Amino acid sequence: MSIETSPASTPVWHHIDDAECRRFQSSVELVGKRWSSGILLAVAQGSSRFSEIVATVTGLSDRLASQRLKELEQAGLVHREVIATTPVQIHYSLTDRGADLMKSLQPLVSWGQRWAR
Structure with a gap:
């Protein structure tokens, strides 16, 4: 297009x-998809641990957070890094593709702030 x-x-x-x-x-x-944009926004704003993401996105359950993060990772939007510590730490970040998507969504967010009720 x-x-x-x-x-x-x-x-x-x-x-x-x-x-x-x-x-x-x-x-x-x-x-x-429900919760996807909230998760992407939380990660874009600096939430990198699973518990931080769940706490940031109001109403998001652990089960759905896990499912959506896997989908976003498979789509190449989110990177999952496993850090071998005791206990194991997992950090999430936006990939270049995910960061580009968030930039692309900004005009839609602005439109929603202006026109959505």
Whole structure:
């Protein structure tokens, strides 16, 4: 999908093929899945331990946090680092792909602050 700006600064949308549409849909479904965006935001804001993430995202259970973190890791958005200490420590961070996604979501967040009720 590409957008050009016309001289009047009105976006001109170009045709989106089926493959682009499927990639867009799967991206929106992943980010829109319950708790995913909250977890990404918590990690982006500095929560790196499992307990910190769960404490930051109100209403998130341990079971769902674990499930969503695995999904986000498989999608390449979150990196899971196991530190061999006693007890074992696990730290989460955004990958470059995850950080890029968070930058991409900022205009949507701004739109929500302006228009969502």
